[in-house]
Amino acid sequence: MRRVYLDHAATTPLDREILEAMLPYFSEKFGNPSSLHSFGREAHEAIETSREKVADLIGAKDNEIIFTSGGTESDNLALRGIAYLNRDKLKEKGPHIITSSIEHPAVLETCKDLEREGFEIKYLNVDKYGLIDLDELQNSVTKGTFLISIMFANNEIGTIEPVEEIGKIAREYDVLFHTDAVQAVGKINIDVRKLPVDLLSISAHKMYGPKGAGALFVREGVKLKSIQTGGGHEGGIRSGTENVPGIVGLGEACRLAKIRMEDDNSRIKKLRDRLIKGILNSVEESYLNGHPEKRLPNNAHFRFTAIEGESLVLSLDQKGIAASTGSACSSKKLKASHVLLAIGLSPVEAHGSLRLTLGRENTEEDVDYVLEVLPDVIGRLREISPLWRNR
Amino acid sequence: MMSMYSKKVMEHFLNPRNMGVIEDADGIGTAGNPVCGDTMTIYIKVKNGRIVDIKFQTFGCAAAIATSSMITELAKGKTLEEAEKITRDDVADALEGLPPIKMHCSNLAADALKAAIEDYRKKRRKK
Numbered sequence: 482m483r484r485v486y487l488d489h490a491a492t493t494p495l496d497r498e499i500l501e502a503m504l505p506y507f508s509e510k511f512g513n514p515s516s517l518h519s520f521g522r523e524a525h526e527a528i529e530t531s532r533e534k535v536a537d538l539i540g541a542k543d544n545e546i547i548f549t550s551g552g553t554e555s556d557n558l559a560l561r562g563i564a565y566l567n568r569d570k571l572k573e574k575g576p577h578i579i580t581s582s583i584e585h586p587a588v589l590e591t592c593k594d595l596e597r598e599g600f601e602i603k604y605l606n607v608d609k610y611g612l613i614d615l616d617e618l619q620n621s622v623t624k625g626t627f628l629i630s631i632m633f634a635n636n637e638i639g640t641i642e643p644v645e646e647i648g649k650i651a652r653e654y655d656v657l658f659h660t661d662a663v664q665a666v667g668k669i670n671i672d673v674r675k676l677p678v679d680l681l682s683i684s685a686h687k688m689y690g691p692k693g694a695g696a697l698f699v700r701e702g703v704k705l706k707s708i709q710t711g712g713g714h715e716g717g718i719r720s721g722t723e724n725v726p727g728i729v730g731l732g733e734a735c736r737l738a739k740i741r742m743e744d745d746n747s748r749i750k751k752l753r754d755r756l757i758k759g760i761l762n763s764v765e766e767s768y769l770n771g772h773p774e775k776r777l778p779n780n781a782h783f784r785f786t787a788i789e790g791e792s793l794v795l796s797l798d799q800k801g802i803a804a805s806t807g808s809a810c811s812s813k814k815l816k817a818s819h820v821l822l823a824i825g826l827s828p829v830e831a832h833g834s835l836r837l838t839l840g841r842e843n844t845e846e847d848v849d850y851v852l853e854v855l856p857d858v859i860g861r862l863r864e865i866s867p868l869w870r871n872r
Numbered sequence: 873m874m875s876m877y878s879k880k881v882m883e884h885f886l887n888p889r890n891m892g893v894i895e896d897a898d899g900i901g902t903a904g905n906p907v908c909g910d911t912m913t914i915y916i917k918v919k920n921g922r923i924v925d926i927k928f929q930t931f932g933c934a935a936a937i938a939t940s941s942m943i944t945e946l947a948k949g950k951t952l953e954e955a956e957k958i959t960r961d962d963v964a965d966a967l968e969g970l971p972p973i974k975m976h977c978s979n980l981a982a983d984a985l986k987a988a989i990e991d992y993r994k995k996r997r998k999k
Contacts, residue, residue: 790933795934796886828909864891864892865937867929870929
């Protein structure tokens with residue numbers, strides 16, 4: 482059976498070239514980067530070379546890159562690191578963070594946790610496309626606001642937020658700006674020399690690198706409290722012996738992304754657009770979620786009347802197609818996706834969603850196969866569904 | 873995700889038994905959980921106090937579809953008294969188990985069947 486992987490927003494396959502670059506650092510170049518001997522120096526050099534590559538992709542300086550275990554840790558470090566430093570300073574004014582209602586759980590749950598610790602959090606609404614409202618953002622700034630954290634691009638519906646404008650507002654009010662760019666790095670050209678962001682989260686495995694490796698960009702001069710104490714690695718901000726193979730993989734992923742981004746994007750976008758057009762044309766009562774233009778080049782997100790997402794994903798899996806859903810049941814939670822509810826879908830509508838995210842290895846034939854299989858799969862589920870008959 | 877479900881659940885999900893509508897049903901029952909998004913309808917045909925035909929329609933996850941399919945198999949041919957004794961656990965056991973999180977949200981078939989039997993009795997009383 483044909484196997485088609487269309488879940489690149491969840492994770493991407495590790496690139497061969499990246500794997501080759503990583504392999505020596507598991508075995509012969511196993512040194513601890515903190516060691517003084519040649520084994521240590523070798524590992525240390527590898528880390529610093531990777532730091533340059535990561536910095537180069539986003540226009541940062543080498544000393545502005547902190548290696549972490551991935552996107553979730555980067556988000557935690559950014560939010561908690563800044564928050565804990567401002568807690569006492571802003572005690573009188575009421576320490577306040579502004580975020581959005583459609584953040585990844587790594588940001589959302591961290592904010593909820595900070596709320597329990599006494600911080601005030603404002604969760605901005607989004608419109609039907611998933612875009613935040615800049616006026617609402619501006620009006621939400623209080624005397625105690627010290628941080629804005631808004632994602633670069635949404636992991637479910639792919640909507641790209643107005644990051645530059647958000648950054649300008651943050652600068653105007655002298656508030657720090659963090660963006661979770663896990664889905665955007667490697668797909669969107671980011672240059673922090675021009676873009677007014679102070680902290681930016683990066684993950685390797687969303688860009689053909691390994692799992693368990695990520696980074697946080699911290700603009701020079703921005704201070705944050707370490708949330709993991711120990712031997713003082715990464716400038717004292719992130720203690721723990723460095724994941725050398727993972728960091729090497731992240732560096733290579735960034736280097737390759739820089740070279741390939743443009744070609745990949747134009748090819749993947751074409752496939753994506755054909756997929757969207759094909760599905761909207763061949764499936765009755767199908768709708769695109771997210772913004773028609775301001776979206777990640779590889780993201781296609783649909784809603785189908787009277788269909789439940791988990792049934793759809795499992796049925797597609799039977800046909801060899803790997804997809805994902807905003808539906809609760811599949812992600813082992815009971816509630817419908819917070820993102821889909823935030824853009825105004827009803828719980829039943831939200832449950833009927835499907836996310837297809839393309840990647841470098843997808844072909845025209847893959848798209849053809851999905852377009853051939855999907856209408857039948859949906860037809861079968863609608864036959865079972867009382868909502869289709871009674872609509 | 874496949875490992876989440878037993879073989880039996882997947883088998884019933886992919887090849888549901890007694891799926892559809894009975895146009896002249898003697899009893900119709902629905903059960904649903906709007907938060908989780910599952911809704912099921914069960915149609916029964918009754919002769920001499922026995923369920924002679926039963927069909928279902930379900931909007932929901934694989935567990936919801938499999939439990940609906942399974943209960944139609946368990947209830948077919950049974951007397952109303954026997955059928956209404958079928959519990960959620962009976963359905964889950966017949967499917968070789970359900971993931972714990974699905975026991976509450978998607979295991980609604982027994983409720984829908986009870987509602988269909990109730991509906992049948994109500995209609996008969998009216999006659």
